[in-house]
Amino acid sequence: MVRQDEPSTPVERMDGHELAEVSPQHPMDRLLRRDRLPHIWCPGCGLGTALNCFLNALIQSGLDPDQVAVVSGIGCTGRVAGYVAMDSFHTTHGRAIPFATGLKLANPKLKVVVFSGDGDLIAIGGNHFIHAARRNMDLTVICVNNFIYGMTGGQLAPTTPTDARTSTSPTGNRDHPFNLAYLAAASGAAYVARWTTLHVRRLQRSLCEALLKPGFSFVEVISPCPTLYGRWNKQRSGLEQMQYYKDQSVIEHGADPRQADITLGGQIVVGKFVDIAKPSYLELQKG
């Protein structure tokens, strides 16, 4: 769905179909706010998979969900905070990380997870992102990267590959994108991984590792946005985008993130790039 801002219970999809009935039970029910479902995401969107992997990873990690807080910014991914049955904060655009920083430092017993999109975390929130990574702040940051602004209708993002089309680069992007994994690693993150939503089990494993890693852990989740990125770039369905990820992705653990740029039509290097031991912010405070 293309939307500026939407009702909490949308009645109709953009294509005019009625929404599917909500199934009476889901294995993740205890971690979801059932009274907020159905969610607002489009069919074929990768966000459901990303959220599902996160919840599975959370269970696997053994962390007590009552001591986990999820903080989001604004955008399609920003809505994650609204669906999890945990303490959850939907903050302003780009500001999830500093909000999460305050939350974590005021109550270090909490596991604080930032779950947001590429535009939110890296464009308007870019300064906060690099500084939290520099501090090795004790946060897990999950960035769903769909290469576009979804919530506002498909505009150019700082991740949009050169030549890719969006509503504000209708003839192709004439700009360089960020390589998020490289940015996180260069800024000081202790843990950096990248997967697509096709790599469900590997993504889940990385998310679990990230949740248990002291310091700044970063997981980039490449995710289809068929409604907007797909429509502008000749991959009209979620399935086509997943097929593209399958064809293009190469697993390369320990790869140098500098070599992992994402280009239009090029290889997508995925894997765990960084997992280093260095004192986290909280550890440093102990002196």
Added chain:
Amino acid sequence: MTTTGALQGEYFISGDEACAEAGISAGCRFFAGYPITPATEIAERMAERMPDVGGVYIQMEDELASMNAVLGAAWGGAKAMTATSGPGFSLMMENLGLGIMTETPCVLVNVQRGGPSTGLPTLVGQGDMMQARWGSHGPYEIIALCPSSPQEMFDLTIEAFNLSEKYRTPVLLMADEAVGHMTERVTIPPVESLKLYPRRKPTVPPEQYRPFEGEANGVPAMACAGEGYHLHVTGLTHDERGYPATSSADAQARLIRRLIAKIRDNRADIIRTESKWLEDAEVIVVAYGISARIALWPIEMARAEGLRVGWLKLITAWPFAEDLIRELAARVKAFVVPEINYGQIALEVERCAAGKARTLLVPHAGGDVHEPHVILEAIRGAAGR
């Protein structure tokens, strides 16, 4: 120093230092900030003192981050504050709005300097008073206090924390460079003797708790993260559970009316003023911050000349003391408003005087305080001499 780490006794300190000490006495255990003249001394004092009291000081990457970290810390259970000046205050406006919308108690100090833009970093201004009132977008009410001395930097910081907890809202301490940098004797009372308003926690189980339903005075009780309440907190328009309700003008009306009413309907409890010689006054000088203190001198000179002049110090700039100004307007000739800007609080005085009494602005572009004789001239003019 006492066992709690808070100071007690008589100190010769600056307004900025008194402000930081008051935060510590009020139980503030989280300070996030970014260096900016003339508020930096607050951050420096906090950086030095927070470790003594088991609190957190963090220097953020900018003021956007500082304000957000303060909000996050409040939801993590801490009393939290930040301090800044003009340019940083502008950056904080975005998330001051988030604090108001999510009803997050915290204190934001603005040690005002000359503006606009980078302006006069080391010199006084009072040009952010309307920004304090309206600087974030959308309809809202705000509480802002104006200290006139280092002692008041202490006392009103305590007050700001109390009001923020009582009304579950960010509170602004609108200081100015003169007061922030002035060094005077400050009495710090023992912590046990301070009346501190505790955070009001829910008394119902999580299933029944509605974090955005007004109870006493329209203010909801506040659970924090990690307490088992599974809060959802959003800057979107939300219902009483905190769930987004963005397609409903009704939900917007319910929320906004309550957010506004919890301040407006309690203004008698919130508004503080101080006055002298109002009984016989035919002219009243209305001022705040350093200007209220400066105004006393020309008022005394005018009274020595036989002019019947009163002094009204606005300790609370917002909500504005409109009932009092209305009442006074009915019986005085004129209000004289010296402020270090080109007419901000004077506009409010004029609005409330509603033509019943004249309002004379005594403007100042900033960089210095008013010369007493300039205010004296205005008083003479207002009195018809």
